[in-house]
Amino acid sequence: MDSRIRVGHAEASGPQPGGPDTGPTGLSLYVHIPFCETKCHYCDFNTYAGIEALIPGYLTALETEIRFWGDRLDRPAVSTIFFGGGTPSYVPIEGIEAICAAIFEAFDVSEGAEVTLESNPGDCSKRDLTRYLGAGINRLSIGVQSLDDGLLKSLSRRHDSATAIGAYRSARDAGFDNINLDLMFGLSAQTVDQWRDTLDQTVALGPEHLSLYALTLEPETPLDAMVKSGEVEEPDPDLAADMYLYAETALGDAGFDHYEISNWSTPGLESRHNLAYWLNAPYLGVGPGAHSYLYGPAGGRYGAAGSWSERRFAALRSPRRYVDLLGGALPDGDPVDALSSAGLLDSVEPVTPATELADTMMMGMRLSRGIRSDEFRARFGLELHDAFGPLIDELSGMGLLVDDKPGIRLSEDGHLLGNEVFERFVTASADVELPGS
Numbered sequence: 001m002d003s004r005i006r007v008g009h010a011e012a013s014g015p016q017p018g019g020p021d022t023g024p025t026g027l028s029l030y031v032h033i034p035f036c037e038t039k040c041h042y043c044d045f046n047t048y049a050g051i052e053a054l055i056p057g058y059l060t061a062l063e064t065e066i067r068f069w070g071d072r073l074d075r076p077a078v079s080t081i082f083f084g085g086g087t088p089s090y091v092p093i094e095g096i097e098a099i100c101a102a103i104f105e106a107f108d109v110s111e112g113a114e115v116t117l118e119s120n121p122g123d124c125s126k127r128d129l130t131r132y133l134g135a136g137i138n139r140l141s142i143g144v145q146s147l148d149d150g151l152l153k154s155l156s157r158r159h160d161s162a163t164a165i166g167a168y169r170s171a172r173d174a175g176f177d178n179i180n181l182d183l184m185f186g187l188s189a190q191t192v193d194q195w196r197d198t199l200d201q202t203v204a205l206g207p208e209h210l211s212l213y214a215l216t217l218e219p220e221t222p223l224d225a226m227v228k229s230g231e232v233e234e235p236d237p238d239l240a241a242d243m244y245l246y247a248e249t250a251l252g253d254a255g256f257d258h259y260e261i262s263n264w265s266t267p268g269l270e271s272r273h274n275l276a277y278w279l280n281a282p283y284l285g286v287g288p289g290a291h292s293y294l295y296g297p298a299g300g301r302y303g304a305a306g307s308w309s310e311r312r313f314a315a316l317r318s319p320r321r322y323v324d325l326l327g328g329a330l331p332d333g334d335p336v337d338a339l340s341s342a343g344l345l346d347s348v349e350p351v352t353p354a355t356e357l358a359d360t361m362m363m364g365m366r367l368s369r370g371i372r373s374d375e376f377r378a379r380f381g382l383e384l385h386d387a388f389g390p391l392i393d394e395l396s397g398m399g400l401l402v403d404d405k406p407g408i409r410l411s412e413d414g415h416l417l418g419n420e421v422f423e424r425f426v427t428a429s430a431d432v433e434l435p436g437s
């Protein structure tokens, strides 16, 4: 699937998020499913084709990890759950049902929690869709990518446009009332007219949410090699910018809120799970390669107020090793230390006040609402303008930022140069003196 962001963090020391504008109130849980029927040639996610024999053992290991976290964190509140990968819909429905049941037992899943599952169009049978709903999944994300059959082939996708439209209709018929469609633009040899056709047809379907991703050439993917060898044309960034601008206008006219650089929703139906990442709120990832951001004193409970001993950590990437290691006993005590000493984590990093600041700026500036002055003050104990005044003035003068009373946000021109703006704030964060740091 193609949700590009696999990160997020803070509640006790930061704002108290709640509601669609401000994100979830509890922990956000990401569940990684590392299986795909075939590997798309542009994809660098931690996902594999041809290891289906591992699926039963993997589901057992995943359930073990879920119960481990529920136990060690004392059944914490969870307000969003996201099954991503990989292709969660490629796993037999009974497996997804068992994982959902384990999550609902191990965690205190709030009423009205957003529970999303990523799916490939070819996997969306009516029967399975109905069972997803029965298991508690209430939001479906479908990897449509394009409604042009030639472009889908060039992306090495297995589905065609008719299958994608059929999957959307089946999800509606099954009862899903919150559907995201992923689309890609800026593809090799894609014309603006082809993009318009895909976008216009997609809007006509009436989804609640759209995620639009520009193709990026990831190093060491087959597509990268094909472009380097001249077999495939290099994507044109100017054309991609034209496509993005068309999307901004067309989706605005259709009534969508452009709430994050790559995401649009009908009012109130932003992805609450991804808002946790952009608001730098806490999240737990389970499965190989999953990232987490928790905080609290070592050995203490997650979310202890006022603590700066926050940690980001990433699980080891190999699904096979993940299954093997979770088959053994795990040490007692602090859960991050326990997984680390069992060999299940690739990295554990403390989050300092400076990195917390840099992350908050980098992720928050992606949102159309930007960084709010009151939330910044509550989280860091100083005024936004005291921290970044000269930079805010410079970027506002260049027309890249809007600086008004609620806070700062990217201007329309700034959207196309977002990465440069984020980098400037990350660099400037290193020089900010935070109270108590």
Ligand code: SF4
Pocket (backbone or CB within 6 Å): 001, 002, 035, 036, 038, 039, 040, 043, 044, 045, 047, 085, 086, 087, 120, 143
């Ligand atoms: S289906 Fe999604 S996760 Fe799987 S290989 Fe293709 S892009 Fe990657």
